[in-house]
Amino acid sequence: AAGVIQSPRHLIKEKRETATLKCYPIPRHDTVYWYQQGPGQDPQFLISFYEKMQSDKGSIPDRFSAQQFSDYHSELNMSSLELGDSALYFCASSLGQGSYEQYFGPGTRLTVT
Amino acid sequence: GESVGLHLPTLSVQEGDNSIINCAYSNSASDYFIWYKQESGKGPQFIIDIRSNMDKRQGQRVTVLLNKTVKHLSLQIAATQPGDSAVYFCAENLDDKIIFGKGTRLHILP
Numbered sequence: 001a002a003g004v005i006q007s008p009r010h011l012i013k014e015k016r017e018t019a020t021l022k023c024y025p026i027p028r029h030d031t032v033y034w035y036q037q038g039p040g041q042d043p044q045f046l047i048s049f050y051e052k053m054q055s056d057k058g059s060i061p062d063r064f065s066a067q068q069f070s071d072y073h074s075e076l077n078m079s080s081l082e083l084g085d086s087a088l089y090f091c092a093s094s095l096g097q098g099s100y101e102q103y104f105g106p107g108t109r110l111t112v113t
Numbered sequence: 114g115e116s117v118g119l120h121l122p123t124l125s126v127q128e129g130d131n132s133i134i135n136c137a138y139s140n141s142a143s144d145y146f147i148w149y150k151q152e153s154g155k156g157p158q159f160i161i162d163i164r165s166n167m168d169k170r171q172g173q174r175v176t177v178l179l180n181k182t183v184k185h186l187s188l189q190i191a192a193t194q195p196g197d198s199a200v201y202f203c204a205e206n207l208d209d210k211i212i213f214g215k216g217t218r219l220h221i222l223p
Contacts, residue, residue, distance in 0.1 A: 004156075033210070042202060042213035043157065056210060090156050092211070102211055104149075104156035 002027055004093050004105030012111045013081050021076040021108045025093030031055070032074040033102060034066060037088040049074055050097045081112045125220040132190040134217045136203030141184065147211070148177060148188045149202045157202060157213075160188070195221050 005024040013019050025032050031050045035043040036059075045058035049068035060066075063081075068074045072093075078085060088109050092102040126132045138146070144165040149157035161172045163179050163186070170177050176189040190197055200216045 031209075035211070042215055043211070045210040045212070048209065056208065058210065092156075097209060101159070101162075102206075104158070107154075107156050109154075 004091055004103055006089075006091050006105040006108050008108060009106065010109045010111075012113065014113055015081055015083060017081050017112075019078045019081060019110060021078070021089050021091075021110070023074045023076070023091030023093075023105060025072050025074070025091075026103055029093035029095050029103075030072055031094045031097055032068055032072065033092040033094070034060075034074070034076050035090040035092065035104075037090065037107075038084075039087070041087075043088075043090055046076070055097060078110075083112050086110060086112045121217050122215070123218045123220060125222055126193050127222045128193060128195060130193055132188075132193045132197065132219060134188045134190075134201050134203075134219065136186050136188075136214055138184050138186070138203075138205060138214075140205070140207070141181075143205045143207065145206045146177070146179065146186055147204045147206065148175075149204060149213070150197075150199045151202065151216070152199045160201075190219075193219075193221055197221060 007022045033048040034046040037043040046060040048056045052068045063079050066076045088107045090107045092104045094102045147162045148160040150160050151157045161177050163170045163177045174191045179186045198221045200218045202216045203214045204211050
């Protein structure tokens with residue numbers, strides 16, 4: 001069965017650079033969620049989209065922005081990268097809002113040097 | 114603040130024994146809980162879930178118990194295998210967001 005696809009899987013950037021992470025949800029899923037997991041930490045909710053509109057926002061820095069496109073894929077844009085942004089970034093998708101089941105992708109490991 | 118959490122950061126279990134991973138939550142209004150398994154370098158993988166109108170749910174080799182009185186849930190893994198080695202998170206779905214607890218790393222001893 002098709003799963004959530006994230007690209008790239010690994011990304012190395014320098015401080016103050018920008019990064020773009022992409023997420024392709026499971027086919028027919030219209031809701032996308034982004035989570036950040038720091039080293040040894042639990043995943044933290046960043047932002048979510050339903051039908052191309054932002055549906056909720058968590059602890060996402062102002063330097064980050066995201067959007068969902070007409071094909072339901074989503075991109076997380078990160079600017080003025082800081083060392084503390086080094087983390088695993090997971091995307092999850094679900095069918096419809098308020099669906100209890102979220103399916104997680106394999107994550108993008110971002111390293112900021 | 115955090116809504117869910119786990120008691121132990123690590124748990125070591127002999128291969129073949131049963132594993133019990135515990136979790137406490139603070140929000141009495143929470144109505145849906147999920148256990149995730151996360152292997153190194155991978156995303157959280159759904160194991161089993163339970164709604165607040167139940168106190169027990171069984172899957173293949175896993176059982177989740179929910180005690181709403183003391184706001185506690187547990188994950189039981191029967192006949193633990195080397196492939197069960199991972200970090201286990203209890204979580205709740207709150208307003209369409211997954212709120213994760215701190216995670217317990219399960220070590221399997223040969």
